[in-house]
Amino acid sequence: MRKIINAAVFLVLIVFLAGLSGCLTEERIAEIVLNEENCEEFAETHTSDNFTSPYLLDIAAELDGLLEDNEISRSDIIDAFLVSAAYTVTEFLQDHPWDLAGVIMVERIGGAGPDTLLDYLDYNDYITVSAAIVGDKTYVTVHEDGVAIINKALDDFITGDNPVLSIVIENGYMNPSPSVSDPLDFVWEFCLFIQVITEIETDVYDPL
Amino acid sequence: MVFSHVFRRGIWSAVLLLFLAAPLSAQVEDHIAAYTGENATGYLNPLAGAIGATLNSGLYRSARIPGFGLTIALEFPVMGLYFGDDDRTFTATTEAGFTPEQTAEAPTVVGDTKVVIVDGDGGTQFAFPGGFDVGSFAITAPQLRVGSVFGTEAMIRFVAVKVGDNDLGDISLFGLGFRHSISQYMGPIPPVDLAASFFWQSFKMGENESGEDLSKTNTYSFGLQASKHIPPILTPYTGLYYNSYTMDVTYESEVTGEEDPIDLTFDDGYIQWTIGIELNLAILNAFVEYNVSSYNSLAFGLGLGF
Helix, strand or coil, rough: CCCHHHHHHHHHHHHHHHHHHHCCEEEEEEEEEEEEEEEEEEEEEEEECEEEEEEEEEHHHHHHHHHHCCCHHHHCCCCCCEEEEEEEEECCCCCCCEEEEEEEEEEEECCCCCEEEEECCCCCCEEEEEEEEEEEEEEECHHHHHHHHHHHHHHHHHCCCCEEEEEEEEEEEECCCCCCCCCCCEEEEEEEEEEEEEEEEEEEEECC | HHHHHHHHHHHHHHHHHHHHHHHHHHHHHHHCCCCHHHHHHHHHHHHHHHHHHHHCCCCCCCCCCCEEEEEEEEEEEEEECCCCEEEEEEEEEECCCCCCCEEEEECCCCCCCCCCCCCHHHEEEEECCCCCCCCEEECCCCEEEEEECEEEEEEEEEEEEEECCCEEEEEEEEEEEEEEEEEEHHHCCCCEEEEEEEEEEEEEEEEECCCEEEEEEEEEEEEEEECCCCCCCEEEEEEEEEEEEEEEEEEEEEECCHHHHHEEEEEEEEEEEEEEEEEEECEEEEEEEEEECCCHHHHHHHEEEC
């Protein structure tokens, strides 16, 4: 009887271990979403309404860094696109607020544009720089033409290109108007939020 | 000697099965990194429910507990369940300042592997991550029952696995409970055996990027069991339980492109009805049971003891 019990237990465990060797996991190709937020900081000190603040966004360098962090190659990317844009005033020490109006333009270096990515021209869309909004992230409505330039650059990145974008803040109006005795002085950052969709091959635990 | 060898194999099997849950937890963190709290709760909810339900099954079988005397049983239950269609999607809301804010039926952790993409203003888009297309979940852990004093026995479940890989993290399960015979107060030959039980378990799985447990689950089970031994080898049994679980998940969200710590808590309390049958072959016992609750589960296994 003891031998029978031993054999029964052993057989059950063998079946158990055989199952563990392959039947409990199954291969899946899952689509994951990687988030990339590219932020550029600007220190603005101006004595007139009109000023421009340009910067270059090396899409390829940014996304290659993201892929490296996640151990994913460019060929694993299925899609990438712009999700939103936002600004944050990070430093403001003056004793009165400012209303700013203007546009942010985007251009593909050696390619399309410039086109408007967003504007803050309407009274309701003015950027109000004040102590009260320091640290708050404000999302802004983007324009189709500017988004198309960014999304095309992302598509080209996927197919092997290394696009660089020129983004320019063009301010055209301020209230009150700044002067030498009362210059505009604040630090802010402008951020583009991008999602990258990739595939990963993985074994998942699906035992029954 | 042969039995100690067999026991070692059994324990190793249990450890392996628990071990296999670790890769899932590591992959889950990659997926939920794209979510902040509210969406992550919906995404993970089926997994939390599955862990809670499976931990609270396979606990007890025969309700017969002697008044006094040494009884020892080492058991290897496997507890599992199948996910339903309702578990595969949840209503997710766009994040990261996407406009206009909108909802979509997105995959849960056990849902379809494809992302769901919605269109927004000015040609923008937002993607909800895919799931792992998982149909079932199961865990196992050896458990030891020791009795009895005044018709009371104690039971522990314990497994600790150091995976040794920071991406996977460690797994540990510890449970402790007691059971007391009610039928001992029903005369010398009660029509059925009855017992009341309490069991608590702590289950930790995975490791997040901060080196903390990715998930910590505490479960509680209060219940009544009834069984009737039908000679020579059958013991049908049933049980009615109030079970609850609390699962804490801590991970780094990357929804804004930067890592923000997110703490999620899942909890639920529910009634579970168990029906099963045990085969008693000398010192070897085998059982299979079905548990009816908000997450129906199946348990089966072997026990060695007297």
